[in-house]
Amino acid sequence: MSLLHLSEVTRTVIPPDQPALTILNGVDLTVEPGDRVSIVGRSGSGKSTLLNLMGLLDQPTSGTLTFDDRPVKSYSSAERDRVRGARIGFIFQQFNLLPGRTALENVTMPLLYASGTQFWRRKAIAAEMLEQVGLGHRLTSLPDRLSGGEQQRVAIARSLVRGPSLILADEPTGALDLDTGQTVMELIDDVATRTGAALVIITHDPAIATRARDHYRLDRGVLRRADAGVGERAAVLAVGGGGAAGPGASGASA
Amino acid sequence: MKRALTGFVGAVLEAWQELRIHRTRVLLSLIGVAVAVCSLTTVVALGAIVQQANEELSERSSGRPATLYLSAYSDGTGTGGGSGEIDGELMDATWADTLERYDVTYGSRVLSGSQNVGFVDGIVPVGVQAVDQPYGEMHRVRVSEGAWFTPGDALQLAPRLIVNQIFWERIGSPDLATHPTVKLGGQGAQPTTIAVVTGVTPVASYETEPSMFMLVDQFAAVQAADPTGGGGGAGGFVDPFAGGAQTQYEMWVPPALAEPLIPLLQRDFTAALGEGVQVDVFRQDFAQYGDDPFLVTKLVVGGIAVLVLLLGALGLVNIALVTVKQRVREIGIRRSFGATAGRVFFAVMMESVVATVAAGIAGVVAAVLVVQSPWVRDLVGQGMITDFPPFPVDAALLGLVAATAVGALAGLLPALVAVRVKVIDAIRY
Ligand SMILES: Nc1ncnc2c1ncn2[C@@H]1O[C@H](COP(=O)(O)OP(=O)(O)O)[C@@H](O)[C@H]1O
Numbered sequence: 001m002s003l004l005h006l007s008e009v010t011r012t013v014i015p016p017d018q019p020a021l022t023i024l025n026g027v028d029l030t031v032e033p034g035d036r037v038s039i040v041g042r043s044g045s046g047k048s049t050l051l052n053l054m055g056l057l058d059q060p061t062s063g064t065l066t067f068d069d070r071p072v073k074s075y076s077s078a079e080r081d082r083v084r085g086a087r088i089g090f091i092f093q094q095f096n097l098l099p100g101r102t103a104l105e106n107v108t109m110p111l112l113y114a115s116g117t118q119f120w121r122r123k124a125i126a127a128e129m130l131e132q133v134g135l136g137h138r139l140t141s142l143p144d145r146l147s148g149g150e151q152q153r154v155a156i157a158r159s160l161v162r163g164p165s166l167i168l169a170d171e172p173t174g175a176l177d178l179d180t181g182q183t184v185m186e187l188i189d190d191v192a193t194r195t196g197a198a199l200v201i202i203t204h205d206p207a208i209a210t211r212a213r214d215h216y217r218l219d220r221g222v223l224r225r226a227d228a229g230v231g232e233r234a235a236v237l238a239v240g241g242g243g244a245a246g247p248g249a250s251g252a253s254a
Numbered sequence: 255m256k257r258a259l260t261g262f263v264g265a266v267l268e269a270w271q272e273l274r275i276h277r278t279r280v281l282l283s284l285i286g287v288a289v290a291v292c293s294l295t296t297v298v299a300l301g302a303i304v305q306q307a308n309e310e311l312s313e314r315s316s317g318r319p320a321t322l323y324l325s326a327y328s329d330g331t332g333t334g335g336g337s338g339e340i341d342g343e344l345m346d347a348t349w350a351d352t353l354e355r356y357d358v359t360y361g362s363r364v365l366s367g368s369q370n371v372g373f374v375d376g377i378v379p380v381g382v383q384a385v386d387q388p389y390g391e392m393h394r395v396r397v398s399e400g401a402w403f404t405p406g407d408a409l410q411l412a413p414r415l416i417v418n419q420i421f422w423e424r425i426g427s428p429d430l431a432t433h434p435t436v437k438l439g440g441q442g443a444q445p446t447t448i449a450v451v452t453g454v455t456p457v458a459s460y461e462t463e464p465s466m467f468m469l470v471d472q473f474a475a476v477q478a479a480d481p482t483g484g485g486g487g488a489g490g491f492v493d494p495f496a497g498g499a500q501t502q503y504e505m506w507v508p509p510a511l512a513e514p515l516i517p518l519l520q521r522d523f524t525a526a527l528g529e530g531v532q533v534d535v536f537r538q539d540f541a542q543y544g545d546d547p548f549l550v551t552k553l554v555v556g557g558i559a560v561l562v563l564l565l566g567a568l569g570l571v572n573i574a575l576v577t578v579k580q581r582v583r584e585i586g587i588r589r590s591f592g593a594t595a596g597r598v599f600f601a602v603m604m605e606s607v608v609a610t611v612a613a614g615i616a617g618v619v620a621a622v623l624v625v626q627s628p629w630v631r632d633l634v635g636q637g638m639i640t641d642f643p644p645f646p647v648d649a650a651l652l653g654l655v656a657a658t659a660v661g662a663l664a665g666l667l668p669a670l671v672a673v674r675v676k677v678i679d680a681i682r683y
């Protein structure tokens with residue numbers, strides 16, 4: 001039983017007054033509970049499009065996409081929204097915090113779409129989550145008063161607050177400097193491990209990618225496994241240095 | 255079910271937060287809504303109050319529903335007397351019998367006349383309304399000092415008077431507990447009667463003359479002692495026992511009994527008074543007149559209020575549309591964290607509704623303050639309303655419903671825009 005499965009997935013768009021554009025072409029991918037997946041690829045290669053599909057924000061043009069072994073096509077639109085809210089957490093490159101809302105309000109937001117205890121105890125749950133990402137002292141801060149790293153930590157807390165089984169991170173360190181990126185990455189890794197959630201990280205930074213166990217490369221809409229690629233590891237060492245090699249080593253040797 | 259509750263509460267909370275963030279802009283557009291709700295509510299409330307006031311005033315003059323009037327006159331063809339006079343004593347006796355027979359508690363003779371009264375600045379003829387004791391209840395006579403006649407008053411030797419405010423002030427506004435007295439009659443060599451003032455009625459702002467109520471029998475006795483004492487009717491002379499032509503007879507009965515009672519009364523009186531006497535029984539309470547003299551004013555002010563309300567709604571639509579367009583990204587983010595399209599629609603709609611309901615509550619509160627203010631009460635009541643009605647709940651409800659409806663209407667368009675947001679495009683950078 002897989003959490004998420006893509007088989008022969010194609011995504012084509014027809015921009016106005018232009019020929020059809022195939023963004024994803026025959027993508028096969030399986031994500032099991034607790035997996036660590038990285039997808040690297042150049043800008044414009046279709047990474048975000050793939051992530052939108054995995055996050056049930058978009059539907060494949062052809063091929064099948066299943067969540068919990070159930071074809072996503074068979075979900076109603078509202079069901080997709082509810083499954084997304086309950087089971088999937090997003091982390092974006094640009095953080096995408098709600099402007100004008102405090103850190104606490106931002107982390108509370110996903111709980112507004114929950115029911116039962118999660119809804120009624122949302123403040124306490126959100127505060128506890130911010131505590132876990134080291135921002136227990138910034139509950140009432142507005143996003144524009146927080147540093148980039150802090151904003152991303154708020155976003156991480158927000159993605160985890162409903163206890164998702166899948167975390168989708170789209171270039172989560174892309175807007176951060178190297179050191180902050182490292183810390184944020186470690187935090188994501190850490191919370192994913194602690195909650196047992198599967199983690200799919202999209203990045204164009206090979207140093208980040210090596211933290212995962214399953215490595216993929218997306219090239220002009222075609223997804224390939226990149227495990228133990230020699231060139232890949234060389235690139236990792238060259239860019240990320242020794243620090244990034246540690247956690248990545250286990251994945252690469254597997 | 256559980257999800258419906260959390261969904262509703264959540265959407266309202268979301269809307270409230272949204273409003274807090276845009277409060278200045280929202281506040282501006284809401285002033286119009288609040289003013290409109292206030293005027294709408296005020297108009298409806300005043301309408302209801304004026305109607306009640308009118309009813310009360312007409313009850314005072316022509317009785318509460320259902321009041322039956324009985325009058326009898328000779329058509330000259332009769333056998334008894336032949337002069338066209340009706341025997342007052344017989345009439346009064348028949349009336350008393352009738353009240354007893356049909357178990358009518360509230361019945362009164364009503365006789366208008368005039369009586370000389372000695373004030374410090376001279377003897378003045380004062381208008382008299384001579385009635386029986388139940389009259390006070392039948393016409394909701396309001397007494398501001400002292401009390402209305404009691405059944406025991408008829409047995410008192412000194413006539414009892416219920417005087418109006420002007421009369422009372424003219425004798426120096428004495429404390430009624432001291433049993434103030436006035437002299438009746440006394441013009442020239444005529445004898446005087448000492449009467450006790452036991453109650454004071456308030457006056458409408460247009461009244462300027464003193465007047466008073468007396469019990470019919472006591473009035474008749476005083477007039478008998480002093481036939482020139484001001485004169486009863488136009489003729490200057492009143493036969494003290496002439497019920498008949500001058501006296502009106504009225505009874506207050508349950509409205510359902512009024513219709514069947516009319517032919518019975520007619521039959522009984524015709525039988526008692528004999529041939530040649532025409533007996534009329536008719537109903538004259540306000541229930542016969544359904545006209546609302548304030549209808550036009552109500553329509554005009556109400557129309558203006560509706561117009562203002564719509565203008566306020568238009569401003570609201572405008573602001574909501576602008577903010578929704580600014581919030582496309584935010585809506586996309588919410589959708590990616592589990593907000594369904596329905597939820598987004600409802601939350602955006604709620605922003606308008608929560609805002610206008612808040613404005614509506616403010617408007618209704620303002621309307622209550624306006625309508626309950628002493629100034630407006632004086633204007634509407636003319637000092638003549640006994641039980642000034644409480645603020646009509648209907649009017650307050652109408653104000654709130656109108657505010658909610660306007661909010662829903664104004665929220666519809668932005669909500670439709672909000673659900674059309676394409677999530678992927680909204681969060682793309
Ligand atoms: N709705 C769309 N209409 C037209 N072109 C699109 C659309 N979505 C994506 N694209 C194009 O598809 C390519 C892949 O986009 P994206 O998945 O965002 O790439 P990445 O995230 O890897 O940079 C880009 O060239 C982008 O311009």
Ligand SMILES: [Mg+2]
Nearest residue numbers: 047048049170
């Ligand atoms: Mg991208």
